Amino acid sequence: MTHSLKARLDSVFKDIETEAGRDGRLTVIATAESVVPVLRFLKEAGHDYLQLVSCVDWIDRGEIEIVYVLSSYLRTGGEAEDDPAEIVLKTRLPRSAPSLPTSIHVFPAAEPYEREMHELYGVRFEGHPRLTPLFLEREYEIPPFRKDFDTRQYVKDLFGSVPPVGEKS
Amino acid sequence: MDRNQLVKWLQAPAKMAHKYSLHAVYFCTGCGIIEVPPTITARWDAERFGVIPTATPRHANLFLITGYVSLKTLRAIIRTYEQMPEPKFSVGFGSCPINGGMYYDSYNTIKHLDRYMPIDGYIAGCMPRPEAIFVAVTHLWTLIDKDMADGYKRYRRYYAQYRANQERVLGRLEWPPLFPAGGDA
Amino acid sequence: MRELELYFGPQHLGMVGNFSITLTVEGDRIVKAAANPGYLHRGFEKLMELRSWIQNFPMVCRMNVVEPDSMEMIYAMGVERLAGIEVPERAQFIRSIYLELARVGSHLFGLWAYANMLGFDTVSQWAMYHRDLILDLFEELTGGRVYHIYIWPGGVRRDFPEGFEDRLVTTLHSIGGHVPNYDAAFFHNPVFRQRAAGIGTVTREDALALGGTGQVLRATGMGYDIRKVDPYAAYGRVPWDVHTRQEGDAYSRIWVVRDEMIESVHMIFKLLDAMPKGDVYNRIPNPFKWHIPEGDAYVRCESSRGELGLYIVSDGGDKPYRAHVRTPSYPHGMTILEKVLVGEDIADVGNIMISLYVVAPEIDR
Numbered sequence: 001m002t003h004s005l006k007a008r009l010d011s012v013f014k015d016i017e018t019e020a021g022r023d024g025r026l027t028v029i030a031t032a033e034s035v036v037p038v039l040r041f042l043k044e045a046g047h048d049y050l051q052l053v054s055c056v057d058w059i060d061r062g063e064i065e066i067v068y069v070l071s072s073y074l075r076t077g078g079e080a081e082d083d084p085a086e087i088v089l090k091t092r093l094p095r096s097a098p099s100l101p102t103s104i105h106v107f108p109a110a111e112p113y114e115r116e117m118h119e120l121y122g123v124r125f126e127g128h129p130r131l132t133p134l135f136l137e138r139e140y141e142i143p144p145f146r147k148d149f150d151t152r153q154y155v156k157d158l159f160g161s162v163p164p165v166g167e168k169s
Numbered sequence: 170m171d172r173n174q175l176v177k178w179l180q181a182p183a184k185m186a187h188k189y190s191l192h193a194v195y196f197c198t199g200c201g202i203i204e205v206p207p208t209i210t211a212r213w214d215a216e217r218f219g220v221i222p223t224a225t226p227r228h229a230n231l232f233l234i235t236g237y238v239s240l241k242t243l244r245a246i247i248r249t250y251e252q253m254p255e256p257k258f259s260v261g262f263g264s265c266p267i268n269g270g271m272y273y274d275s276y277n278t279i280k281h282l283d284r285y286m287p288i289d290g291y292i293a294g295c296m297p298r299p300e301a302i303f304v305a306v307t308h309l310w311t312l313i314d315k316d317m318a319d320g321y322k323r324y325r326r327y328y329a330q331y332r333a334n335q336e337r338v339l340g341r342l343e344w345p346p347l348f349p350a351g352g353d354a
Numbered sequence: 355m356r357e358l359e360l361y362f363g364p365q366h367l368g369m370v371g372n373f374s375i376t377l378t379v380e381g382d383r384i385v386k387a388a389a390n391p392g393y394l395h396r397g398f399e400k401l402m403e404l405r406s407w408i409q410n411f412p413m414v415c416r417m418n419v420v421e422p423d424s425m426e427m428i429y430a431m432g433v434e435r436l437a438g439i440e441v442p443e444r445a446q447f448i449r450s451i452y453l454e455l456a457r458v459g460s461h462l463f464g465l466w467a468y469a470n471m472l473g474f475d476t477v478s479q480w481a482m483y484h485r486d487l488i489l490d491l492f493e494e495l496t497g498g499r500v501y502h503i504y505i506w507p508g509g510v511r512r513d514f515p516e517g518f519e520d521r522l523v524t525t526l527h528s529i530g531g532h533v534p535n536y537d538a539a540f541f542h543n544p545v546f547r548q549r550a551a552g553i554g555t556v557t558r559e560d561a562l563a564l565g566g567t568g569q570v571l572r573a574t575g576m577g578y579d580i581r582k583v584d585p586y587a588a589y590g591r592v593p594w595d596v597h598t599r600q601e602g603d604a605y606s607r608i609w610v611v612r613d614e615m616i617e618s619v620h621m622i623f624k625l626l627d628a629m630p631k632g633d634v635y636n637r638i639p640n641p642f643k644w645h646i647p648e649g650d651a652y653v654r655c656e657s658s659r660g661e662l663g664l665y666i667v668s669d670g671g672d673k674p675y676r677a678h679v680r681t682p683s684y685p686h687g688m689t690i691l692e693k694v695l696v697g698e699d700i701a702d703v704g705n706i707m708i709s710l711y712v713v714a715p716e717i718d719r
Contacts, residue, residue, distance in 0.1 A: 008550035023435070025652075050565060052652070054665050054678040055425060069652050069665060069680075073578055085584065086652055112688045135718055136277070136393035137240045138340065144276055145400050152274045152404075159269075159280045162337055165287075165323075165330045196365040199394065200715070203419040203500050206466055207489075217504035223365040241393045242372060245364050271413065274404060275396045277428055296500050 005045060005084070013038060024085030027043050032100050035091050039068065039106045047072045047087055053103075053113035055121045057095070059147040064098045064123060099124040120145040177314075187256060188219075188310045194229040196221040196249060199236025201262045204296045213299035218306050226252040234288075236296075237265035237278045243285060244339060250286050251347045255321045258309060261291040262302075271294065284334050287288065287320035355380045360700070362585065364393055368704025371714030373687070375707075379700060387695035389688045390678045395718040402677045407507075408641035410674065415501050417679060418716045420463050423456035426505040430454025430680070431653040432666040433507045435695035437638075437646045443507035444632040450588040451625050452495075452504060453655075454618040457523075458529075459488045460658040461615045468608060468708045469540060472549050479538040484529045491522055509635025513622060515693055519626055526619050535615065541612055550605040553692050554706035557602060564693065565685035569610045569711055574602040580656035592624040604709035611711075645672050659711045681716035688717065 006018050006026060016030045016038060030038050052069040067091040093100060102125040104111050114125040115134050122143035126130065142149040178185050197205065209215045209222060223229045226249045238246060250259065261282055264270040269280035282288060289312060292305045312318040323329060328348045336342055360679040362368070364377040374390040387694075398417055402410050415422030415427045427449065462485035469478035489499045495518060496502040496511070504511050525678065540546055556566065558574040571578050581589040597613035599606035638644065649668040654663035660682025667676040687710070694706060 048562065050666055051654070051661070051663055052678065052680040054676075056667055056676045067650075067665065069663070073576070087651075088652065108563050109685055109689065112684060131391075135395040137244075137392065140276075144397060149276075149400075151276045151397065151400060154276050155274055155280070156336065158276075162281070162284050162334050163330075164281070164284055165327050165334065194365065195367050196372075197370065198364075200416055200419050202371060206463070206482055207486055210466070211479040212483050212486045222367075237396065239393055239395055241395075245393070249365050271416065272396045272401065275401055277395050277397055298499065307383070316461070 008045070009041070012041060014155060018029065020084070026084035026087045028087060028089045030089060030091050032091055034095060034107060035068075035089065036101050038089060039103050042070055042087060042089075043106055044077075046074070049073050050103075050107040050109045051086070053110050053117065055117045055123060055145075057121065057145070057147045058092075059095070062095045063092045064095050064121060066093065066098075066100060066117070068103075087157070088119055093123070095133075097124075098122065101125070102127040104128065119143070122146070171183075184313060188220045188313050191231040191258065191306065191309070192223045192229045193220055193231040193233050194226045194249060194253065195224060196226075196232075196246075197240055198234055198238060198246065199263070199265065201233075201235025204299060204302070205233070205235060208302050213303070215299075215302070215306075217276040218303060220306060227254065229253055230257045232257065232259040233262050233280065234259065234266055235262040237263075237270060237272055238282055239277050240295055240339065243279055243335075244342075247286055247335060248344060251344075256318075257321050258289045258313070258318050259287065259320055260305060260309065261288045263297060264293060264295050267291050267293070279338065285331065285338070287323045287331075289318045289320045315350065357385060362700075362703055366704075368471060368707075370471075370708060371712075373712070373717070375691070375695070377695070377700065377703070382699050382701070384695050384698055384700065384703070387692045389691055391688070391714070391717045393718065394715045397680065398719040399400065399677050402674055403493055404673065406641070406672050407674065409644060410677075411506070412501070412503050413557060415503060417719055418659075418713055419500070420713050421456050421460035421658050422501055423453055423505070424655060424662055425679075426503065427453060427587075428653060428655050428662050428664045429666075429677075430505045430507050431655065432651055432664045432677075433646065435451065435651040435653055436649055436666060436668050437507070439508050439638060440636060441509050442633045442636060444513075445632050445634045446588045447591075447625055447629040448510050448514070448634060449505060451522075451622050451629075452510070454622050454625070455488060455491065457618050457658045458615055459485050459492075459574075461611050461618075462488070464611060464658075464708070464711055465608075466623070469706075471704045471708050472546065472595070474540055474543070474546070477536060480532065480536065484532065487525050487529065491518075491525055494518065494521070506635055506638075508638045509633070511635070513634045520630065522689075523626070526622060530616070530619055536612075541609065546608075547605060549705065550709065551601075551603055552607065553604045553702050554709055555601065555603040556690060556694055556697065556710075560690065560693060561602070564689045566660070566690055568634065568656070568658075568682050568686075569607045569614075570660065570686055570690065572597065573599045573606040573610050575600045580654055580661055584654065586653075586655055587629075592621060592628055594621050594624070604705060607709045607711070643672070645670060654680075657682060659713065659716070679719060681684035681719070683712045683714070683716040686710045687712035687714070 019027045047070045049071045054067045056065045070087040114128050117123045118131045119134050266282035272278045292301050357380050360377045360379050364372045364374050372393040376390050377384050378386040414425050417425050462481045465481040466478045493499050496504040527545045561571045575598050577598050579596045646668045650667040652665045663680035666676045669675040
């Protein structure tokens with residue numbers, strides 16, 4: 001009898017928590033160091049489709065959470081423990097200096113997502129070859145998607161201070 | 170052609186030629202790109218109004234700024250506008266160039282386009298229908314007739330103020346001033 | 355030969371949408387390509403955090419201007435998954451018909467762009483005209499030509515008007531009657547084959563490794579379609595096929611688009627036949643005081659470009675805490691485009707970009 005994916009994960013990695021939820025989802029909570037090994041394990045187990053690398057700013061807890069959503073191109077349909085429709089891998093980083101090893105050697109698709117998270121949230125991905133600006137045209141003091149960046153105040157300060165053009169009265 | 174038009178053609182042939190052949194720069198700047206292809210294709214034919222898209226701003230005299238303008242786009246728009254030969258007319262399309270529109274609180278879009286480059290008219294809507302674009306073109310004709318479509322003249326006159334506003338929002342500009350003397354005011 | 359850095363910038367006749375690519379070229383061949391997005395960045399996801407759950411519905415459709423309906427669908431799916439709202443049967447069927455109609459409209463827009471790029475102006479005019487007929491139907495159903503805001507959490511906003519189904523069927527038949535003309539003028543044209551075959555080939559390994567979905571993956575022979583893998587709305591209730599091709603170049607991608615358009619039209623007819631009567635929406639709580647329980651969800655659907663996903667997080671409040679939209683053009687327009695352009699001609703950049711079906715606002719959000 002083969003062990004289910006959840007059981008295998010639990011036995012190989014000691015510092016993660018797994019939970020099989022409804023809607024066929026398997027949630028894995030990992031530490032920053034075990035993210036890349038878990039991703040490699042999951043890819044070799046057949047979940048080779050990285051759909052999304054996202055980031056949530058939990059300002060009240062002082063943490064930034066990086067979320068990886070994985071799936072499998074050739075899923076046959078089974079229980080969440082063994083053949084989940086999606087795997088959501090989360091890790092928490094301290095908000096003052098969020099840094100994580102890059103996962104582009106496991107999933108090359110992660111390259112633009114990590115660049116975007118670096119630019120918009122200020123998360124460093126160690127080993128990423130191209131953490132250059134992607135969308136933004138300038139540097140902001142606080143990365144713009146963080147919760148303490150007040151976009152309405154910024155708009156009022158910058159764009160509200162531009163005078164209309166015309167005859168000076 | 171009725172006699173009214175004939176008189177106008179004889180009196181001011183250049184102005185009539187400008188009006189009836191507004192060649193628009195092909196630059197899809199924002200959301201509004203979705204209503205421009207229906208306007209220039211067979212169903213709502215813009216060519217019967219004289220409006221066709223051109224590939225380069227050097228051959229164009231109408232600039233349709235379709236939708237919101239982000240900071241990177243503003244750089245590109247100003248350079249494109251400055252490359253167009255005079256007389257040139259610019260029309261703001263949608264509610265975003267008027268006052269920021271739906272993205273009024275976005276840190277990356279500018280709110281009032283006419284503080285950075287002159288606009289001759291606006292088309293309200295989100296997105297405006299192709300018929301609204303045609304009504305706007307006929308209004309632009311009336312303005313050109315009455316010499317009120319003078320955006321390019323305002324740019325020349327108040328260039329120092331426009332450039333100051335552009336620098337305030339974009340930081341250092343990589344291109345030299347278009348009118349080195351700084352305009353008149 | 356000297357290398358030159360060229361900006362295939364936003365103001366270019368070959369660029370549909372405000373996007374820029376920095377090319378390093380040697381003569382006519384591209385040596386390196388770097389995508390340069392950001393011209394359309396609005397900070398959409400930050401703006402979504404400042405508006406309440408119901409206020410986000412008119413906002414969300416503006417993320418992909420060519421096919422706004424799949425954006426509404428994905429946001430409604432996310433909100434319904436978090437809040438535990440059920441959608442009635444008839445609304446599921448109406449949603450599927452609505453999305454398939456949007457898919458046909460979006461493919462016709464893509465056909466306009468692609469045929470225009472290659473120089474087949476007649477076909478592009480036909481495509482835009484037929485898309486306008488579909489926009490007339492949308493206007494009758496929802497009140498707006500492009501931004502419809504028809505999908506509501508819990509169903510759809512209103513039922514089909516009187517006689518709408520007949521007009522829908524008549525319009526689709528009239529468009530379908532032109533397929534032989536399209537074939538003769540474009541799809542079976544040897545000039546199209548010469549311009550597109552072997553250009554912009556994406557191998558299956560590349561597509562799988564770099565996150566390609568939609569036509570990019572189906573043109574390499576893999577029949578991956580979210581409507582079959584993870585059925586949502588009424589896609590599991592009617593029989594339909596996924597179309598694939600083998601070569602992975604621009605020619606096969608456009609052929610997959612054509613086959614999908616025809617399949618969508620047939621699917622609409624089958625859905626109309628199978629549609630039950632009933633309510634079209636379930637009531638939601640008062641939208642002004644709507645707090646959604648804590649949790650997070652990842653939902654996905656198949657837009658006309660590939661897999662569209664939404665990762666939505668709620669902290670129990672009346673606004674989304676975080677909403678991250680995973681758009682199909684993100685991997686296609688950045689990693690896959692940069693890989694595929696190496697070794698191609700400058701003259702084919704627009705060709706490849708439009709055949710990869712990249713829509714610039716989706717990348718920047």
